[in-house]
Amino acid sequence: MHASGTNVSWKQARLLVAAMLCCCAALAASTSKIITVTDKGAIQLKQDTALEAGRLYDIKSGKAFLGFLVSEKTASGVALRLLAGRAESGAEVIPRPVPTGRVGLLGGSHNERAAQELEALLPGRVVDLDGRAEAVLADLAAVVVIGPRIPPGVRDFTRTGGTLICDLAPYAMWRGVGLGEAISAKELQVTVTSERPATRGLGLGQRLAWFGKNEETHVCRVLESVPAESTVLLALEPDGRAVAIEETIGSGHILALDLLSPNGAPGHDKGSVLKWVLPGNLLCRSTRYTHTVSRRLKYDGFLALQHAVAKRVGPTWVHEPIGKDSGGLTVFRFRTGPMDRPTVLLNGAMHSGEWLNPYLLLDFVEHIANLPEDDWKTRWFLEHFTLAVIPMLSGSLRQESSNGCDLNRNFDCRWDDYTRGYGWRKGKALKLRGTAPFSEPESRIIRDQIWNHPVIGFVDMHMHGIQHGALFWAPHKDCEPKGDFYAAAAKTYAEQLRDRFLWKGPTQLGLRYVPPGRGRLVPYANNWAAFQGLWAISTELIGGTEHSLQEKELGFEALFAFIHTAALEFSAGKRTWLGYPRCGMARPGGARDGTAMVFSRNNKQVIAYRNNRGKGTLSLPLAIPDCRLEAEDGTLLEWNQREGEHLLPMDTERRFFSCGQADRVAVLDALRRATYQPRLPVKLFVPAITARRFLPPFTHGIDAGLSEEGAISSDVLVCLGNAAYNSKPAWYAEYSVDLPHEGTWAIWARVRYPSGKDDSFGFVPNGVKAALQGDQVLGNCGRNDRKWHWTARGGGSTSLPPGTPLCFRLPKGTFTFRVYARETSATPALTPRLDMLALTDDPAAIPTDAEAREAIAIASSEAPRAQQKPEKTR
Numbered sequence: 001m002h003a004s005g006t007n008v009s010w011k012q013a014r015l016l017v018a019a020m021l022c023c024c025a026a027l028a029a030s031t032s033k034i035i036t037v038t039d040k041g042a043i044q045l046k047q048d049t050a051l052e053a054g055r056l057y058d059i060k061s062g063k064a065f066l067g068f069l070v071s072e073k074t075a076s077g078v079a080l081r082l083l084a085g086r087a088e089s090g091a092e093v094i095p096r097p098v099p100t101g102r103v104g105l106l107g108g109s110h111n112e113r114a115a116q117e118l119e120a121l122l123p124g125r126v127v128d129l130d131g132r133a134e135a136v137l138a139d140l141a142a143v144v145v146i147g148p149r150i151p152p153g154v155r156d157f158t159r160t161g162g163t164l165i166c167d168l169a170p171y172a173m174w175r176g177v178g179l180g181e182a183i184s185a186k187e188l189q190v191t192v193t194s195e196r197p198a199t200r201g202l203g204l205g206q207r208l209a210w211f212g213k214n215e216e217t218h219v220c221r222v223l224e225s226v227p228a229e230s231t232v233l234l235a236l237e238p239d240g241r242a243v244a245i246e247e248t249i250g251s252g253h254i255l256a257l258d259l260l261s262p263n264g265a266p267g268h269d270k271g272s273v274l275k276w277v278l279p280g281n282l283l284c285r286s287t288r289y290t291h292t293v294s295r296r297l298k299y300d301g302f303l304a305l306q307h308a309v310a311k312r313v314g315p316t317w318v319h320e321p322i323g324k325d326s327g328g329l330t331v332f333r334f335r336t337g338p339m340d341r342p343t344v345l346l347n348g349a350m351h352s353g354e355w356l357n358p359y360l361l362l363d364f365v366e367h368i369a370n371l372p373e374d375d376w377k378t379r380w381f382l383e384h385f386t387l388a389v390i391p392m393l394s395g396s397l398r399q400e401s402s403n404g405c406d407l408n409r410n411f412d413c414r415w416d417d418y419t420r421g422y423g424w425r426k427g428k429a430l431k432l433r434g435t436a437p438f439s440e441p442e443s444r445i446i447r448d449q450i451w452n453h454p455v456i457g458f459v460d461m462h463m464h465g466i467q468h469g470a471l472f473w474a475p476h477k478d479c480e481p482k483g484d485f486y487a488a489a490a491k492t493y494a495e496q497l498r499d500r501f502l503w504k505g506p507t508q509l510g511l512r513y514v515p516p517g518r519g520r521l522v523p524y525a526n527n528w529a530a531f532q533g534l535w536a537i538s539t540e541l542i543g544g545t546e547h548s549l550q551e552k553e554l555g556f557e558a559l560f561a562f563i564h565t566a567a568l569e570f571s572a573g574k575r576t577w578l579g580y581p582r583c584g585m586a587r588p589g590g591a592r593d594g595t596a597m598v599f600s601r602n603n604k605q606v607i608a609y610r611n612n613r614g615k616g617t618l619s620l621p622l623a624i625p626d627c628r629l630e631a632e633d634g635t636l637l638e639w640n641q642r643e644g645e646h647l648l649p650m651d652t653e654r655r656f657f658s659c660g661q662a663d664r665v666a667v668l669d670a671l672r673r674a675t676y677q678p679r680l681p682v683k684l685f686v687p688a689i690t691a692r693r694f695l696p697p698f699t700h701g702i703d704a705g706l707s708e709e710g711a712i713s714s715d716v717l718v719c720l721g722n723a724a725y726n727s728k729p730a731w732y733a734e735y736s737v738d739l740p741h742e743g744t745w746a747i748w749a750r751v752r753y754p755s756g757k758d759d760s761f762g763f764v765p766n767g768v769k770a771a772l773q774g775d776q777v778l779g780n781c782g783r784n785d786r787k788w789h790w791t792a793r794g795g796g797s798t799s800l801p802p803g804t805p806l807c808f809r810l811p812k813g814t815f816t817f818r819v820y821a822r823e824t825s826a827t828p829a830l831t832p833r834l835d836m837l838a839l840t841d842d843p844a845a846i847p848t849d850a851e852a853r854e855a856i857a858i859a860s861s862e863a864p865r866a867q868q869k870p871e872k873t874r
Contacts, residue, residue, distance in 0.1 A: 032092040043080040043087050051078040056096040056495045065380040067568050083488040085568030099499045101141030104129040108147040120506040150174045159250030165279045168221050171256035178224030188220045190234040190243050198255050198278045199233050201549045203292030209546050211271035212263035221258045265504030273546035276502045284499045289556045294359035294548040299395050309362045313369035323445045327402030329395035334365050337386035342579040344457040344563045345388045350407050352394040354463035360555045361391040381567050393442050405434045411528035412437035412586045414521045451584030457566035458529040458536040470554050471540040473514045475530035476521045478612045483516045493561035501550045511554050518804030531612050535566045589618050589676030598667050605667045607657045613844025615651040616678035622670040626660040681842035685855040687713035688834040694733035697721035704828045710788045712852050716833040723821035729770035732818040742812045746805040746843040748790050749778050750836040758782030758797045759832040762820035772822050805843040
């Protein structure tokens with residue numbers, strides 16, 4: 001018996017690899033095809049080949065990675081659609097591999113649970129062998145046996161070259177060894193005793209939680225002895241009894257482990273996180289990048305690890321200091337090439353207490369230094385782009401920096417608006433955001449990396465509670481209105497994570513994509529970076545030591561998806577201005593919500609500038625002829641001039657002003673002396689009680705016996721009926737308002753929810769069918785503290801007011817609309833109150849109470865209420 005060690009016979013390795021390849025047979029079976037791009041841009045295969053919907057295809061020309069496609073169902077069949085990059089006639093299309101090998105299951109009395117878990121891991125590929133003829137075994141890549149015994153046919157299948165994965169109980173019965181059980185009030189642990197394909201990702205000698213729970217006790221089954229031919233993979237601490245073993249029988253292979261004792265949700269509960277990783281490593285290559293689980297070290301220990309990695313990865317990577325954090329600790333950067341090439345920047349430990357990301361990034365650095373020969377996509381990236389990695393931005397080892405600042409609230413993107421925090425930040429927002437934008441040395445390091453180098457993409461890595469799940473989080477829409485890039489990256493990592501890990505449910509573990517959204521814009525690093533024009537994402541991973549294996553795998557796939565997609569889009573001609581030498585400037589002309597970057601293109605200085613909300617004019621004192629103003633798509637735009645100044649329109653669209661023969665110094669000086677004049681938005685206020693007509697049970701608050709001292713209007717409108725969000729729309733109040741001009745108008749309401757819940761009304765323009773879903777939801781911000789607040793469309797119980805603006809493109813003239821009851825109560829004390837409605841021609845211009853009072857100018861002596869009451873319609 002080999003109780004420990006790393007010896008793997010050639011025959012064992014061959015059998016294990018054969019089993020893995022069988023389960024990923026599509027890789028070997030896939031052959032590349034040549035594409036044709038038609039005059040209309042349609043992409044077709046030259047060969048007469050049937051396409052399977054939902055597949056991903058890489059586009060390659062020589063050694064160049066051009067893009068990737070997805071096959072989708074259409075009315076006429078299945079067509080190819082470009083997700084990222086470009087397609088060229090004559091290029092190769094290479095299908096991404098799809099797991100196909102089938103696995104048999106013998107579950108016995110545990111069939112239901114085992115089938116759920118295995119079917120979740122390998123959907124559509126599990127064959128139930130209970131009561132089936134043994135002839136079906138010849139078509140299987142492997143067999144999983146959970147109990148209670150291993151039939152003769154499966155034993156023969158194993159002896160003749162098959163792979164058997166089984167629980168300890170049937171294995172012990174077949175091999176004639178004793179089965180025991182460890183029970184403890186404390187959590188049970190195992191030690192990794194061998195490095196084999198099944199234990200890939202688990203470092204030799206590492207201790208891991210492995211247990212199930214029986215009320216208050218922890219339980220784990222073990223083998224009391226093991227056959228001499230077997231190798232122990234996991235041994236119980238401290239007595240060394242086997243919890244997982246492997247054995248070669250004939251020309252086949254057995255993996256036996258305790259699959260039943262860890263009875264929590266696989267991949268979720270601490271004692272069951274790794275329950276299916278060992279079988280998964282054999283069945284579907286679950287672990288592909290990770291070599292060891294990570295444990296949190298003190299700062300000195302991590303610094304020593306970082307320097308050790310730096311020694312191992314030279315000369316592929318340059319390791320260099322780039323500044324100091326607020327505690328005086330040196331911040332280091334790894335880079336693969338010169339910083340004057342288009343660069344993707346990866347950042348870990350913005351919140352130093354979120355400990356896993358620095359270790360993930362060090363693993364990523366080592367992986368890039370030892371890149372597999374078949375990873376042609378990343379090799380292409382490294383030939384043309386630079387990868388820069390900051391493993392630990394802050395060394396405080398807690399959520400706050402050494403200065404007591406939340407660094408991810410210190411960026412100049414609505415920084416002034418960040419006055420409220422929640423959770424551990426509650427009551428501390430003004431302190432946590434810092435004394436000014438970029439007041440902290442750590443945030444200035446990120447700013448300067450992005451402003452002073454041609455960084456095209458930025459990934460900011462975080463961790464949060466396990467209950468939220470892992471996230472791939474796109475920036476706010478006011479910073480990045482286009483979501484196609486992020487959806488494409490999410491599609492690629494989702495494909496790579498297929499059939500890899502289990503999660504509670506059971507379901508497959510994945511990385512949930514959060515597309516660009518609205519609601520409150522928080523001064524996050526990724527929001528600020530996207531505001532500058534970069535592709536920028538934030539990842540949120542979860543868990544502790546045991547989770548680190550699968551979470552690092554998720555992180556790797558997210559990073560590869562992001563850097564590949566950014567490089568493909570840039571190479572296809574998108575946002576190429578990011579690749580030029582540049583510098584940045586915050587708040588040009590004093591525009592609180594503005595930013596500018598100056599870059600050199602064709603021997604001219606160009607200013608890229610925009611707001612994240614609001615409109616106005618940037619007066620640039622630059623007496624230079626031969627200037628031009630362009631939109632992002634290259635369209636020439638007009639602007640006004642006066643003596644010695646260019647009057648540049650400035651709003652949420654990025655514009656590019658080419659500054660003639662002016663040099664960089666002159667342009668930066670002009671930006672410092674520039675002034676910004678905002679255009680005041682039009683805001684129209686409508687008291688809720690001035691409805692043209694309404695259907696009972698809508699009524700005035702006074703008529704319902706309600707008095708609302710906090711109302712701006714003389715009274716409020718309420719609905720005394722039990723309306724539900726999923727019921728048929730019935731009761732409404734109708735309004736008309738005169739719009740002074742055509743354009744995009746945002747709708748707002750001043751409401752109060754006495755229930756404190758995420759109540760809501762519905763908003764429906766005249767002539768539109770009432771569904772009260774999507775952009776017809778008015779309200780629904782659950783974190784309202786039962787107070788009056790302005791709202792648009794919220795996101796539910798965790799949503800902060802005001803939510804996402806409800807925007808409609810409307811013509812000049814009379815606009816008629818209805819406000820419906822959507823979530824109301826027949827109980828007067830609980831039903832939502834509607835006080836005011838507002839329409840603004842700037843979606844970022846949220847109305848205020850002061851503006852409403854001034855606009856309405858409610859007189860202390862009003863006309864008799866009988867004259868004010870609207871028509872009641874029955």
